[in-house]
Amino acid sequence: MTTRISYPPDGPFTLIARRHHSGAEHADESVGFLTSDGRIYRIRWNEGLPIGRVDAQGRVFRDTQYDERELGAFTPDGQVHSHGLFEGGALGWLDPDGTVIQAGLIFGEEEVGSVQGPQPAAAAAVLLLLFLPDEQERQHAQDRG
Secondary structure: OOOOEEOOOOOOEEEEEEEEEEOOEEEEEEEEEEEOOOEEEEEEOOEEEEEEEEOOOOEEEEEOOOOEEEEEEEOOOOEEEEOOHHHOEEEEEEOOOOEEEEOOOOOOOEEEEEEEOOOHHHHHHHHHHHHHHHHHHHHHHHHHO
16 A cells, blocks of 8 residues: 655656646646656645556556556557547647647647656656546536535
8 A cells, every 4th residue: 555655755756737827828736746666646735645556558547445447548659548538539648848738529739737757658648637637527526516
């Protein structure tokens, strides 16, 4: 069982940031990080809360109460594919400068965040497959209630 760790962690990590747009300007908010062993952490109160992992085959997994669920996959060049979210298929990609782009049939092409560190393709996949859907679900729940 993986426990909480301090943020920033002691070893190498890849930072995951969500982009917020305000008119013509934007700001990136750090939302999580990926450690060198493939563990995904959400940043909360200067701690990393474990929420999933990536594996050597380029797959992204989310921790569940009793197990884990595979969300999608990524290629070494940063292409991200879903296994069911948004009807499955291509979700977006990583630009060479670390910018994460969300695109698809339903969504227009949009810069949704950035990543920085030794595992940029994996971190881009985590942003598109895990952090953005979580944020959209929280927003939807707030709108309903």
